[in-house]
Amino acid sequence: MDATEDSLRKALAEKQSAVEAQGNAVRALKAAKVAKAEIEAAIETLNALKLEKSSIERQLQAAVSGNGPDGSVNREAFRQAVVNTLERRLFYIPSFKIYRGVAGLYDYGPPGCAVKSNVLAFWRQHFVLEENMLEVDCPCVTPEVVLKASGHVDKFTDLMVKDEITGTCYRADHLLKDFCNEKLQKDLTITAEKAAELKHVLAVLDDLSAEELGAKIKEYGIVAPDTKNPLSDPYPFNLMFQTSIGPSGLSPGYMRPETAQGIFVNFKDLYYYNGNKLPFAAAQIGQAFRNEISPRQGLLRVREFTLAEIEHFVDPEDKSHPKYCEVADLEFLMFPREEQMSGQSAKRIRLGEAVSKGTVNNETLGYFIGRVYLFLTRLGIDKERLRFRQHLTNEMAHYAADCWDAEIECSYGWIECVGIADRSAYDLRAHTEKSGVPLVAHEKFSEPREVEELVIAPVKKELGLAFKGNQKMVVESLEAMNEKEAMEMKASLETKGEVEFYVCTLEKNVSIKKNMVTISKEKKKEHQRVFTPSVIEPSFGIGRIIYCLFEHSFYMRPSKAGDEQLNVFRFPPVVAPIKCTVFPLVQNQQYEEVAKVISKSLTAAGISHKIDITGTSIGKRYARTDELGVPFAITVDSSSSVTIRERDSKDQIRVNVEEAASVVKSATDGQSTWDDVWSNFPHHSSGSTED
Missing domain, CATH: 1.10.287 (Helix Hairpins)
Structure with a gap:
């Protein structure tokens, strides 16, 4: 392209x-x-x-x-058709609609709830059950101290600009992104060189500092979109909703911006529950909250949303995975950082090759990338519009070893829906330091090992006399020295008797004398290794996945008369909101009784279904349920046998009444495909009943 x-x-x-x-x-x-x-x-x-x-x-x-060669398909027109159908059929609607709504908040209606429930059920099956994960459910309200330790209080920000006249706020990167996209899509006169420049800006957008972002906004003459007024320089805005715990207001807290911290603070108990063995994974599904600056794009950017997150704890010295070979041969679109920086496109790469070359940092990270690919494609995401993009070097958190985003293309462009990161040992170390509780793992040795250990012993009495109220900060800095720093200090003290030492918390050098600290190396036998585990974290934005699934599943086909276009959602049975509908062909007491019998059988088999005994033509009833994405329809046209119609092919088979529920169950549970069913039962011509 x-x-x-x-x-x-x-x-x-x-x-x-x-x-x-x-x-x-x-x-x-x-x-x-x-x-x-x-x-x-x-x-x-x-x-x-x-x-x-x-x-x-x-x-x-x-x-x-993104149009076809004849310009017949327009992204915005397609998106509008999808959104209109979703809102009209109550998949989702703006929250508090009768009060004109609130930007970034949405309600799921009955079919939307069913799709979401099915996606989460499949996520549990695919990850929690198949990987023997430990599932937890933690509170949404989080004490400030927890999010202070994790870095969210200080760093969970987006860059914001303000309309200098009205004070309206905008996300700075969104304005720059919109400008670049609009130029590329609508200004056909720009040169190939200028187009390449704009594409490069889009590729490194997340990597730009506040100063660089502000410079680009000024260079391109970007103004407030509504008023055309000048904009302020970008500045950080913390996205967390603040609250207080208890009536006094003395215990500050926040609505959690992610579910991960609840897992990290419970590591010690989860490790014990798992028999003190690594590796293991903990999972959580729950609501998260982000006070978005200017939410837009429907379900893609909201203020309250569902996250499904996994924290896989592993020995930092061994990031192999026993099931890695099951995904190593998968081949799909990958977008390594080198290709992004050189202006190339994503390309198909075998996962095993990416891991062996070091493009993907380790086997466990690669394993979860493969599992995420399988999860999304089995849900119904088009594999040709799914890619895994590696974070640019400066885009990654300083502690991350590697990070990839599963991005899905929809009418809004490429949307990040899943992040898969190797977070190293940052989180557990941060909470260990803040709480004073060691969040560590143990490896017992079969034979004791003799090791040499660095011992730093500050003489608190002497330090107290010298530094008085600053004694604690000096002691902490001395104890935090690494081996190289400590041995250099020891050598200087032995030769000079005094050394200048920088204390970061005081932001100045202090003079350390020989009588203030003892530094030595002692040999001792160790029976176990104590270490902080690394964390591999796949994090799923469920709402974003669902919206992309809506778009990837939506298509239009002409009615039989050819006078109108009918909307269809081609949901795979695993996520379809309703698995089956039951229609008496005509209003007839005998047919209606048969329909009720089949309905009871479907209920007993655990199959969600809808029975429709209205007098509307069968074609219109098919069209109504196709628009909801129902994969199968049972039509009762006799007392002994019925037809089963498949949504996308519109093919029909004939089965006995007693078999109907079991046939639908096998097709919806994935025990058999429609091709299997089609080959095992007599075919039925739709005749004049089809839409």
């Missing part, structure tokens, strides 16, 4: 030059008053060049906007 777009831009520039040159030639011929035939021939050539230019413009417009 990018190569095609670049070549089209170059071709358009060349054709524009040719049109201008030919226009000048026509004007020169007219000024010279040459023969009429010669002027007409030149004008004919000019018109032909203009037609060719128009054709290239259409192709370029199609390339940059």
